[in-house]
Amino acid sequence: MSETPSNPDLPVIDEPTIGAAVDAALAAIAAAGTTAALKQVRIDHVGDASVLSTANRAIKDLPKDRKAAAGKLVGQGKGRVQQALAARQAELAAAEEEAALAEETVDVTVPTDRRPRGARHPLRTLEDRIADFFVGIGWEIAEGPEIEAEWFNFDALNFDADHPARQMQDTFYVAGPDGGEDSGLVLRTHTSPVQARAMLERGAPLYIACPGTVFRTDELDATHTPVFHQVEGLAIDKGLTMANLVGTLDALAAHLFGGAPITRLRPSYFPFTEPSAEMDFRCFSCDAREGLDHDADPACRVCGGTGWIEMGGCGMVNPAVLRACGIDPEEHQGFAFGLGIERILMLRNGVKDMHDMVEGDVRFPQHYGTEI
Incomplete structure (x- = not known):
């Protein structure tokens, strides 16, 4: 059709x-x-x-x-x-x-974490590693308030009234009830007030490490931050000398960086110790690590070509501090030291910029994984 x-x-x-x-x-x-x-x-x-x-x-x-x-x-x-x-x-x-x-078959019997895992911040991990060292040698971990009385933060530690550290350009002062500056409180500039409190409360002998957060009026840049972390150590007993201090810091450096670090003391000044020193250890990044008879690499970014890395301040506790905290300096002696935990992390793990530690990017802590 x-x-x-x-x-x-x-x-x-x-x-x-x-x-x-x-x-x-x-x-x-x-x-x-x-x-x-x-x-x-x-x-x-x-x-x-x-x-x-x-x-x-x-x-x-x-x-x-x-x-x-x-x-x-x-x-x-x-x-x-x-x-x-x-x-x-x-x-x-x-x-x-x-x-x-x-x-796309899924085995529903396999255990799973429905919440994505975060990561512990390496500063906290390092702080715990340091605390483990001191606990391991028989010391105790002490803590104290972050808002501290001026007396504990300065006066008890032999800072006189005109000391530059007490100026507003260095210290955060807590405003009083009327908005003035006479509250007598500051954000602690170091963890030394914890040491003063411990001496007053417990007397001697005393072996404590004091990790914690401290505050100073620094601008945030690659190597500074207004909020950072310190660990300070204090040992009070009969017959302690600088040799005990050096031995303790040598052992801590070996615990943190491995090997047998070469250390030295440079004379310095701190109100709360006498004599005072800065402790350095031989650079572990360039040829200086081979010994004192080896020159440092002039281009080394870790030691700046000097062959030495500053570890922190230390010294024998000033008798004036012992007396202010109720301990007889004729009977007991002590040594103290302070280290910046951020600085240790930068040296130990090659962190180049402080911003990485404080900006909260989860990729930064995840990079470190789990430390055992």
């Missing part, structure tokens, strides 16, 4: 033409291997530009006596194609879902 329109520009609507279009569509449907390929088949064979859709639009231009037969021919052909498309769509979708389930 042929339903050829009188207008030669219109498509031919006859059984051979429609049958060929249907057969081509069915073959393409059967050959489609994915739902994406089947979508393209649908566009090609029943889309607006397809033979079947074009023929369907041309029916309106046929003579009335031919429209019914042409409509039946085209409608049946499109129906067969649509049914085949629906069946193949269901078949392919089921196959793809089964493949995805097989590929």
Whole structure:
């Protein structure tokens, strides 16, 4: 049966033409291997530009006596194609879902942590490592308030009233009730007040390490921060000398940096110790680590080409401090020292910028992992 329109520009609507279009569509449907390929088949064979859709639009231009037969021919052909498309769509979708389930199978019996793990800050880990050292040699860990009375922070430690450290450009003062500066309280500038409190409360003999947060009016830059961490040590007993101090600091340096560090003392001055010294140890990064008969690398960034790295201040406790804290300096002697924990971390782990420690980027602590 042929339903050829009188207008030669219109498509031919006859059984051979429609049958060929249907057969081509069915073959393409059967050959489609994915739902994406089947979508393209649908566009090609029943889309607006397809033979079947074009023929369907041309029916309106046929003579009335031919429209019914042409409509039946085209409608049946499109129906067969649509049914085949629906069946193949269901078949392919089921196959793809089964493949995805097989590929993405999850063993629900495996334990899992639903919350992402954070990481302990390396400063806290290092502080604990230092505390473990002192506990291991029989010392105790002491703590005290971060908002401290001026007497404990300065007067008990032999800082006179005009000492530069007491100026506002160095110390954070806590405002009084009326907003003035006469509250008598400061944010502690070191952990030495903990030592003064311990001497007053417990007397001698006394062996304590005091780690904690301290505050000074420094600008945040690559090597300074207004909030940082210190560990200070204090030993009070009969017959203690500088030799005991040196032995303690040598052992601490070996614990923190490994090996057998070469150390030296340089004369210095601190109000709370007499005599006072700065302790240095031989650079562990360049050739200076080989011994005193080896020159440092002039380009070494760790020691600055000097061959020595400053460890911290130390000395024998000033008799005036012992007397202020109720201990007889004729009967007991003591030594004390203070170290910056941020500085130790920078030296020990190669941290180049203080900003990395304080800005809170979780990637910084995660880099250190777990230390045992």
